[in-house]
Amino acid sequence: MSFTWNSAPVSKEVVMISGAYLRQQAEILIAMSRATFDLGVAGRLRAMASELHTRAAEQEDECGFTENELANFKRPVRIGT
Secondary structure, eight states, X not given: OOOOOOOOOOOOOOOOOOHHHHHHHHHXXXXXXXXXXXXXXXXXXXXXXXXXXXXXXXXXXXXXXXXXXXXXXXXXXXXXX
């Protein structure tokens, strides 16, 4: 018996996830860790959250500005159609 994996072609585009999104996901993991009674799972969830916080900080260092500074940029105004 053999199995084949049919999938769409993989694109080579790089998708950059924002630091704010990573922090939001980390907060969700922390909330999940508080809701579980299994201390082992809670510890792993907190470790994952810590990793996401680290990735968010690294991303901000690479870009050279924070999400708050991004919000201050104005989009170009289109005149006419």
